[in-house]
Amino acid sequence: xxxxxxxxxxxxxxxxxxxxxxxxxxxxxxxxxxxxxxxxxxxxxxxxxxxxxxxxxxxxxxxxxxxxxxxxxxxxxxxxxxxxxxxxxxxxxxxxxxxxxxxxxxxxxxxxxxxxxxxxxxxxxxxxxxxxxxxxxxxxxxxxxxxxxxxxxxxxxxxxxxxxxxxxxxxxxxxxxxx
Amino acid sequence: xxxxxxxxxxxxxxxxxxxxxxxxxxxxxxxxxxxxxxxxxxxxxxxxxxxxxxxxxxxxxxxxxxxxxxxxxxxxxxxxxxxxxxxxxxxxxxxxxxxxxxxxxxxxxxxxxxxxxxxxxxxxxxxxxxxxxxxxxxxxxxxxxxxxxxxxxxxxxxxxxxxxxxxxxxxxxxxxxxxxx
Numbered sequence: 001x002x003x004x005x006x007x008x009x010x011x012x013x014x015x016x017x018x019x020x021x022x023x024x025x026x027x028x029x030x031x032x033x034x035x036x037x038x039x040x041x042x043x044x045x046x047x048x049x050x051x052x053x054x055x056x057x058x059x060x061x062x063x064x065x066x067x068x069x070x071x072x073x074x075x076x077x078x079x080x081x082x083x084x085x086x087x088x089x090x091x092x093x094x095x096x097x098x099x100x101x102x103x104x105x106x107x108x109x110x111x112x113x114x115x116x117x118x119x120x121x122x123x124x125x126x127x128x129x130x131x132x133x134x135x136x137x138x139x140x141x142x143x144x145x146x147x148x149x150x151x152x153x154x155x156x157x158x159x160x161x162x163x164x165x166x167x168x169x170x171x172x173x174x175x176x177x178x179x
Numbered sequence: 180x181x182x183x184x185x186x187x188x189x190x191x192x193x194x195x196x197x198x199x200x201x202x203x204x205x206x207x208x209x210x211x212x213x214x215x216x217x218x219x220x221x222x223x224x225x226x227x228x229x230x231x232x233x234x235x236x237x238x239x240x241x242x243x244x245x246x247x248x249x250x251x252x253x254x255x256x257x258x259x260x261x262x263x264x265x266x267x268x269x270x271x272x273x274x275x276x277x278x279x280x281x282x283x284x285x286x287x288x289x290x291x292x293x294x295x296x297x298x299x300x301x302x303x304x305x306x307x308x309x310x311x312x313x314x315x316x317x318x319x320x321x322x323x324x325x326x327x328x329x330x331x332x333x334x335x336x337x338x339x340x341x342x343x344x345x346x347x348x349x350x351x352x353x354x355x356x357x358x359x360x
Binding site for chain 2: 001003004006007009010011012014015016017019020021023024025026028029032033034039041042044045046047048049051053057061064065066067068069071072073076077078079080083084085086088089090091092093094096097098099100101102103105106107108109111113115116117119120123125127128131132135140142143145146148156173
């Protein structure tokens, strides 16, 4: 059933991304310049709702959840994030939003996916020599904020979720530009 | 019309901003996904696709390549179907709302010709996938799904992304203003 569920999730996700204009590279860059925060608030709200729901579900039906916590190898995760951010700022696309953009008929999204495939090819070729030795530095394994703070996961989810909601409420969506 | 039941579309148009309405829906979707099969992710699909191509044109190399072996086969993963869905979802979102996305959207002052825009899209596409693969996930897997699960790696990745993302986007705008073009 996974292919069916995953396809349906993808269709809904692509629809949501298109509706909030996150598949528009111009909108992404306006968010990164902090001129408009709608996509950032969309992401933060998604995470707040998701974490409260999923940790809530873990109290009720813990055996039904398919967790997949990614390992925290600090150097590689941070380095990868920094490289990703430059690409995000230059092109205005993520690996997922570019695919949504192709669905909308954007040609620059096709070029971004082509760039991504070349990036994946180069990564595959240099992985053993360049990447594998450095990325595993400071690997703390599959840890969550609950593990680090030694608190109950649902409490951490509620606190972090509430914090996100407060920040979302306080931040403007359209930021006034003075210049 | 004033209360509820006139439907989701009416609610999204009149009572909530799209980011708020779809943010709540996406949060529910993420939780349902973890319930149904696993957290949403995207970027691993790129090297899996490359792995399939290399497997067809250079099977010996594909078998000896540690990363291709590590990411596994394209259709063995739910993620691949998410990506197929994204394509359909983007199409439906635009079509059902009669929106026509620009074929080539200029986003920086320096993008004065489509060729410059395509160059930036290509470089950007290269770096997001290369960076995501160093980190082991992208905006979907690390940030949305990672932080939803309270994974420490998601917070670290997000901090890196927004540090250079904000810097790069502001610099590419500012440089143009500085040269007065």
